[in-house]
Amino acid sequence: MVCLMKAVFKEKPAPGAVLKEVDAPKPGPNDVLIKIDAASICGTDMHIWNWDEWAQNRIKPPMIFGHEAAGKIVELGSNAAAAGKLALGDFISVETHVYDGTCEQCKRGNAHICENMKIFGVDMNGIFAEYAVVPQQNAWVNDAALPPAIASIQEPFGNAVHTVFEGGAPSGDSALVLGCGPIGLFAVGILKAIGASPVFAVEPTPLRARIASQMGADRVFDPRTDDYVKEILTATNGKGVGAVLEMSGNGGALQNGFKALRPGGKMNILGVFPKDVSLDVSNGIVFKYARVHGINGRRIWDTWEKTRELLSERKVDVRPVLTHEFALSDFEKGFAAIKAGEAAKVILKP
Ligand SMILES: [Zn+2]
Ligand SMILES: [Zn+2]
Incomplete structure (x- = not known):
């Protein structure tokens, strides 16, 4: 008792x-x-x-x-x-x-x-x-x-799992994580574990940018100094990435994310935005045939099953x-x- x-x-x-x-x-x-x-x-x-x-x-x-x-x-x-x-x-x-x-x-x-x-x-x-x-x-x-x-x-890790997998796992494809708070950092580790490549990340805070590299990001951009849309397009032969995971809640990042997205790619948005964001819907989404998913919480219990699998045998090592x-x-x-x-x-x- x-x-x-x-x-x-x-x-x-x-x-x-x-x-x-x-x-x-x-x-x-x-x-x-x-x-x-x-x-x-x-x-x-x-x-x-x-x-x-x-x-x-x-x-x-x-x-x-x-x-x-x-x-x-x-x-x-x-x-x-x-x-x-x-x-x-x-x-x-x-x-x-x-x-x-x-x-x-x-x-x-x-x-x-x-x-x-x-x-x-x-x-x-x-x-x-x-x-x-x-x-x-x-x-x-x-x-x-x-x-x-x-x-x-596992609750925030599950947010990352849900965001990575919704609309199809980008295994073997390129991906971009916008915002590397803990959920963005987990997402980088999950993308690497499922074989996404290259994995780009955008994060202004030095500590988080460093951890993004430890979690396996191939390149981490500082949005204050890097023209990361241009760099990502150059690195992907002008095509853009197959998956963008928006985890910053920053309007400018979302706008750039659509520019860095490959035609036919997916944009999964977990970030919550303090105010409305204007978007070039025609070029960024419609003509691009982009698939856009809003992500909320975790699928019960499907996301948790995937989480169990990813954390077993340290497939994703979250310790950094x-x-x-x-x-x-x-x-x-x-x-x-x-x-x-x-x-x-x-x-x-x-
Ligand atoms: Zn939480
Ligand atoms: Zn209900």
Whole structure:
């Protein structure tokens, strides 16, 4: 029986968070309780930490935030136990799109864009704590041998998998990743693992650009100084790349991405744009016969199956992206390191 636990609380509608000792949560009938082994800090958590406009409109303090986690099941709700799919001791990670399973999108196999979707750690308590309650339907059972830090990053890694594979895997083809935050960095590693070549990346931050090279990017361009559309066209005999993965949310990058895309190629967009972007639709998309996909979340559980495969035997070695690890009680150091641009992915261990 779990009683008290340490948790990172968003206590007030203001920047920052506090570490508190609170009652451990109890799982409802359809939930499991997990003991957290590792948690990682996401861009979404930075929004909540900074208390920006998005957070002010979405987050309802007091709450425990954080959503990227790996941990072991220590208690099962009655229905979760009766269902028999999960067991005490199972080492799980969390699919963060909490779906209702009954709406039209869920019935169409698009549970990741459920009409009544709640986001774990955003619309309900999350995982920056010693224990967390997880809806049983959102628990993904990991291979027991997967290191906890790596198990905790599968949610953003799955975003990268979804973006790389949607519309066909660019194995043996050229690809361009726009924006190398952790998801872009994972995408570079996945592209290399499936044999895409050459893999180009665009990233202005020196640390992230360096990690993009470590993850296998053949060339990394600095958008502030490099005419990367011209360089990519030159490197591809004037044709452009077969796949562009937009992960920056930068309007200029999206415009350039369509210019660097080969006719018949695919443009998969995961980045979220703060304002409208104007595009040359005729030349950039229509005459080019470009296939454009918006990407949201992960296909449940298809993306996770691919993720399992890619992380097994270190087909994709994500360790260069996991730059920092802190104790949960030192969470402030982790947020500060990301804010200062000194860290890519930060792992917190309770
Ligand atoms: Zn995340
Ligand atoms: Zn639904």
